[in-house]
Amino acid sequence: MGRREENIKKVKYLMTQRDKIRNIGIIAHIDHGKTTLSDNLLAGAGMISEEYAGKMLVLDYDEQEQARGITIQTAAASMVHEYEGSEYLINLLDTPGHVDFGGEVTRAMRACDGVILVVDAVEGVMPQTETVLRQALRENVKPVLFINKVDRLINELKLPPEKIQERFAKIIKDVNSLIKKFARPEFKDKWLIRVEDGSVAFGSAYYNWAISVPFMKKTGVTFKDIYEYVSSGRQKELAKKAPITQIVLDMVVKHLPSPLEAQKYRIPVIWRGDINSEVGKAMLECNPNGPLVLMITKIIPDRFAGEVAVGRIYSGKIRPGQQVYVIGHYKPLR
Numbered sequence: 001m002g003r004r005e006e007n008i009k010k011v012k013y014l015m016t017q018r019d020k021i022r023n024i025g026i027i028a029h030i031d032h033g034k035t036t037l038s039d040n041l042l043a044g045a046g047m048i049s050e051e052y053a054g055k056m057l058v059l060d061y062d063e064q065e066q067a068r069g070i071t072i073q074t075a076a077a078s079m080v081h082e083y084e085g086s087e088y089l090i091n092l093l094d095t096p097g098h099v100d101f102g103g104e105v106t107r108a109m110r111a112c113d114g115v116i117l118v119v120d121a122v123e124g125v126m127p128q129t130e131t132v133l134r135q136a137l138r139e140n141v142k143p144v145l146f147i148n149k150v151d152r153l154i155n156e157l158k159l160p161p162e163k164i165q166e167r168f169a170k171i172i173k174d175v176n177s178l179i180k181k182f183a184r185p186e187f188k189d190k191w192l193i194r195v196e197d198g199s200v201a202f203g204s205a206y207y208n209w210a211i212s213v214p215f216m217k218k219t220g221v222t223f224k225d226i227y228e229y230v231s232s233g234r235q236k237e238l239a240k241k242a243p244i245t246q247i248v249l250d251m252v253v254k255h256l257p258s259p260l261e262a263q264k265y266r267i268p269v270i271w272r273g274d275i276n277s278e279v280g281k282a283m284l285e286c287n288p289n290g291p292l293v294l295m296i297t298k299i300i301p302d303r304f305a306g307e308v309a310v311g312r313i314y315s316g317k318i319r320p321g322q323q324v325y326v327i328g329h330y331k332p333l334r
Contacts, residue, residue, distance in 0.1 A: 044245025114256025
């Protein structure tokens with residue numbers, strides 16, 4: 001059995017382990033590196049070849065997206081990640097960064113419990129960074145931060161280490177200001193990102209490396225080491241020493257919530273029904289034995305399977321051939 005087939009088998013099992021699931025999105029200003037990050041995370045998890053990661057743009061499945069180099073719609077993928085001896089299922093959504101496709105971001109946020117906010121180290125927080133983060137926070141979706149394209153600060157801007165750290169501090173301050181501004185009162189302080197606890201990571205999605213403070217403490221790798229690897233053109237070596245998949249997905253598992261945790265505070269915000277009803281209670285508890293509640297986030301054309309619906313189950317289970325009712329139509333569909 002190949003690695004990809006083995007991972008698919010694990011995915012099927014982990015889908016039943018609600019505390020081991022992370023439903024996450026990647027959000028950013030246009031061209032800050034969302035889809036490149038997605039590719040490398042998938043490669044690290046064995047879902048695509050590492051040779052093509054960052055170049056295949058797997059989640060840009062539309063020909064127009066590939067041609068224009070931007071994500072227009074929302075695509076999804078699942079992968080398995082091991083953290084502290086346990087395996088976790090990461091359901092990943094890659095969302096548009098272009099202002100014209102904000103509706104796709106809002107719809108995707110309904111299916112996510114957490115997001116990786118990607119910010120270009122050179123450009124910093126941009127207008128669409130604020131827009132997509134605001135959309136996430138309004139849906140009670142918790143963020144972590146990945147500062148991307150750090151190699152450009154070293155090789156193109158020729159910034160010394162102290163200036164780079166000042167740039168990081170400015171980006172973190174700007175993101176935290178947005179969290180304080182847009183998060184709901186109970187999360188304004190709780191969800192602030194901090195370098196010390198590992199809710200912030202730095203790196204290069206294109207060159208497949210990343211670092212965080214917990215990783216540096218654990219391995220003894222210093223920022224001086226990172227600077228020397230990048231400035232001397234040894235980023236391939238750095239990717240083996242500090243692989244982006246490990247650092248970023250460790251951050252996801254540690255800091256972003258499972259459906260069991262998130263649905264308790266998200267359902268009252270995103271669902272307008274009676275929270276004390278059978279359906280409401282089942283969703284709050286993420287109950288697999290409750291009534292089926294499923295939200296479709298995207299219909300994706302597949303040349304082999306036809307139209308494939310991607311969605312998030314809040315309670316219950318769905319089975320092949322099962323009849324479901326589409327809200328607004330109230331007609332059974334198969």
